[in-house]
Amino acid sequence: MIEDNIQVLRQAAKISQDSPEERLWCVIAGNDKLVDDIAYRAIASKHNVKILFREHVILKEDRFSKKFDFIMLNGLAKNIYNFKEICKSNGGAFIQISPKLIANEPNLMVFVAPDDIIKKCVNNIEQNKISFGILSEDQTTGFIEADLNVGVNLPNFAKSALKPFYNVSDVVLSLILVSVDDEKDIDKVQSIATQSKIFVIDFKDINMED
Template structure:
C-alpha cells in the first residue's frame, strides 16, 4: 500500500512538471442541476470542448435511492479549467486527466459512486489479488440527491414531514481514476458491481472520441 502511494506521488510530480497540454480530458460529477449547467456551457462552446458521455445514475440500497450525474469532456485546457471552476463552485467533483496518463498508463478505469461505496470498493481491491494503481481522486463538497422510497407507503401527513428530511441526507460522491493490467479488468468490474458503483473503461471512451 505504501509503495503504491509512493509510485502515485512520483507520477503526479512527473505530470505536474510537464508543459500544460493544449487539450485534456476531464470528468465532472455531482447533482443533476450542476451537471446540466456544465453540459449547457459545453454545448455553447462546442468548438472548444466535446461531450464524450453523460450519464444519470440511480442507485437503490435497502430503502434508500441515490441519484447523481457525471459527464466526461475533452477539449481546450483553458475551457476545461473554466468548467472545473463551475463544478467546484457548485460542490461537484472534478478530475483532470492529462495526456500523460493516457499515454503511460494501461487500462485506465474511471470509478464513480457514493463516497462510502467507493471506500468499500477500494478496500476490497486492496484485500484481493487485483493489482491496481490509484492515480487521481476527488469528491463532491455538495451532496447528491437521496431519498427513502419506503415513505410512499406512509400516510400523507407523515410523508410530508419525512420526505424533506430524507432528501437532505448528506451523501457525498467520489470519483477515482485507476490503472490496472488487462487480466484484472473483469475482477474489478465484479468488485465494482458488488459495491454498486459505476465503472467506465477509458479505452471505450477513446474509441468514441
C-alpha cells in the first residue's frame, strides 16, 4: 500500500513538471563571470535559447560601488533547467517563469537589486496599501564585485590591499517575482521600485512570442 502511494505521488510530480520541450523564461543574476558564461552557453545552444536582454549594473552607495550583471532568457525547459544548475553551483540567483504562471498572474514583475534594498522597497509598497504577493525569490551566494568610489581618498596600494575585504559575499543580490493584484497599481509599484534604485522587469513589456 505504501509503495502504491509512493508511485502515485511520483507520477503526479511528473505530470506537474513542465515539459522539456516547453519554452520558459528565466532571470539570472550574479557577477559578470557567471553571466558571461550563461550568455555564451545561450548563444551556443543552437537557437534553443534566446537572450532577451542583459544588463551590467553599477550602484553607487556611500563609499562603495556595487557591480553585478543580470540576464533574461527564453528557451526550452530542458535548457533552462541546465542553466539553473550552472547558476546555483556558481553562487548566482535564479527565477523561472512558466507560460502557465503568466496566464494566471497577468501583472508580473521581477525586481533585481541588493537584498537590503529589496526588503526596504517591499516594505514601502506594503505601507502604500498596495495588494501584491511575492511568488518566488532567490539570492546570490557568490560574491558581488565592489569598488571604492573615486571620492574616497586612499593610496592605490591601500585600495588594492582592501579589495579582498569589500569583495565579499555579504553583498547579497536578490531576485523576486512579484504579482500585483490590481493593474491600476502597477505604475505605483514601478515608481516605488525605481526610486529605490531597483531594476524592474515588467512582463507587459516582454514579447511573449520570444
